[in-house]
Amino acid sequence: SFDQRVANFCAGPASMPTAVLQKAQAELLNWHSSGMSVMEMSHRSSEFVGIASKAEQDLRKLMNIPDNYKVLFLQGGASLQFSAIPLNLLKGEADYLDTGIWSKKAISEAKRYEQAGLGKINVVASAKDSNYTTVPSRDSWQLNDNADYFHYCPNETINGLAMFDVPAVNVPIVADMSSCILSSPIDVSKFGLIYAGAQKNIGPAGLTLVIVRDDLIGHANLVCPSILDYKNQADNDSMVNTPATFSWYLAGLVFEWLLEQGGVEAIYQQNLLKAQKLYEFIDQSDFYQNPVNKDNRSIMNVPFTLADSQLDKTFLAKADEAGFLNLKGHRSVGGMRASIYNAIDLATIEKLIKFMQQFEQTSV
Ligand code: PLP
Numbered sequence: 001s002f003d004q005r006v007a008n009f010c011a012g013p014a015s016m017p018t019a020v021l022q023k024a025q026a027e028l029l030n031w032h033s034s035g036m037s038v039m040e041m042s043h044r045s046s047e048f049v050g051i052a053s054k055a056e057q058d059l060r061k062l063m064n065i066p067d068n069y070k071v072l073f074l075q076g077g078a079s080l081q082f083s084a085i086p087l088n089l090l091k092g093e094a095d096y097l098d099t100g101i102w103s104k105k106a107i108s109e110a111k112r113y114e115q116a117g118l119g120k121i122n123v124v125a126s127a128k129d130s131n132y133t134t135v136p137s138r139d140s141w142q143l144n145d146n147a148d149y150f151h152y153c154p155n156e157t158i159n160g161l162a163m164f165d166v167p168a169v170n171v172p173i174v175a176d177m178s179s180c181i182l183s184s185p186i187d188v189s190k191f192g193l194i195y196a197g198a199q200k201n202i203g204p205a206g207l208t209l210v211i212v213r214d215d216l217i218g219h220a221n222l223v224c225p226s227i228l229d230y231k232n233q234a235d236n237d238s239m240v241n242t243p244a245t246f247s248w249y250l251a252g253l254v255f256e257w258l259l260e261q262g263g264v265e266a267i268y269q270q271n272l273l274k275a276q277k278l279y280e281f282i283d284q285s286d287f288y289q290n291p292v293n294k295d296n297r298s299i300m301n302v303p304f305t306l307a308d309s310q311l312d313k314t315f316l317a318k319a320d321e322a323g324f325l326n327l328k329g330h331r332s333v334g335g336m337r338a339s340i341y342n343a344i345d346l347a348t349i350e351k352l353i354k355f356m357q358q359f360e361q362t363s364v
Contacts, residue, residue, distance in 0.1 A: 007348045010326035011157050011301060011339040013199040020253045039246040043239055055252030062255055062264055065188050065211060072210040073238040073248050078178045078197035082109035085174055087224035089216060090119040095147040098126035099135055100156030101332060102176060118221060132159040134293040147171045149192055155180035155298050158330040162298040166190045172216060179300050182258060183342060184268040192216050201342050203251035206244040267342050274340050274349045275299035281353045287360040305335035311363055322355050
């Protein structure tokens with residue numbers, strides 16, 4: 001039953017809007033009098049092609065995607081794009097900015113193609129010196145003006161480190177927006193390619209979104225698997241093979257829900273408020289801490305530590321009991337993390353703060 005749903009702060013797969021799940025439940029056995037579930041439909045059927053193209057149109061509306069960009073609904077997660085990007089775009093050199101664990105994963109995957117002789121991968125700057133709490137200043141980046149692209153991750157899901165301005169660079173910008181897509185308005189025309197795993201703000205896992213400018217399509221290296229070739233996918237409406245049909249359909253329901261909420265600008269205002277309240281509470285407390293430089297604090301993933309890490313286990317157990325789930329930080333950094341994507345509303349944040357307040361009072 002829907003009134004038994006918990007507050008789920010998982011980083012991904014993440015909480016879904018309840019209204020979306022209710023709609024999916026109502027349509028599960030018999031979609032629009034088709035007599036079948038969407039998951040049983042041929043991806044070539046007119047019903048599914050309609051569902052797929054409506055999802056794309058709604059996303060285009062939400063993100064104001066210009067006509068000279070293709071929207072691809074792929075599989076393999078954001079992680080497979082770490083390979084697909086160099087395989088499609090790398091000719092000579094590519095620039096990468098290291099701001100955290102996901103940037104590093106993208107870099108190490110791209111370096112495999114450097115080793116294989118496909119091109120050179122430059123790390124232009126790293127946030128390592130600040131222990132990934134501050135983005136290195138733009139002046140310090142060792143950029144190459146002839147790079148094929150510049151890659152960065154505007155929202156590092158694990159470290160909670162964010163970049164809100166699109167970097168001023170002279171080459172096509174490639175951005176891993178897995179954990180921030182649709183959380184705030186962006187100017188798509190400033191990017192060459194945007195990609196995101198679906199399982200945070202888009203829908204169920206199994207779907208990967210790629211938004212790519214036309215001129216970057218059609219240059220894949222010969223060794224690029226045809227399924228990863230953006231041109232092949234664009235020419236075939238992301239149906240080179242069987243796509244993740246049910247995830248695609250659910251993404252479409254999330255896009256409809258987001259439009260009903262007033263679109264990305266409206267949800268952004270909510271997201272700002274949510275993050276502001278939580279950080280304000282953490283900052284005024286001596287018991288909770290967030291180490292990230294204030295200008296780089298993610299509005300989607302809020303990591304925090306307790307003054308005494310011996311209390312971590314008790315905190316998590318009490319949170320579970322109170323219906324606040326998945327607050328444990330990533331295993332690589334420890335502590336806690338509240339992922340507060342679009343589906344988490346302000347009232348839930350207020351309840352979380354109250355819980356944290358009470359825990360602090362009973363622990364000091
Ligand atoms: N990039 C970022 C910023 C992420 O947060 C994640 C997953 O959490 C990934 C990439 C990897 O995504 P996937 O599991 O879809 O490969």
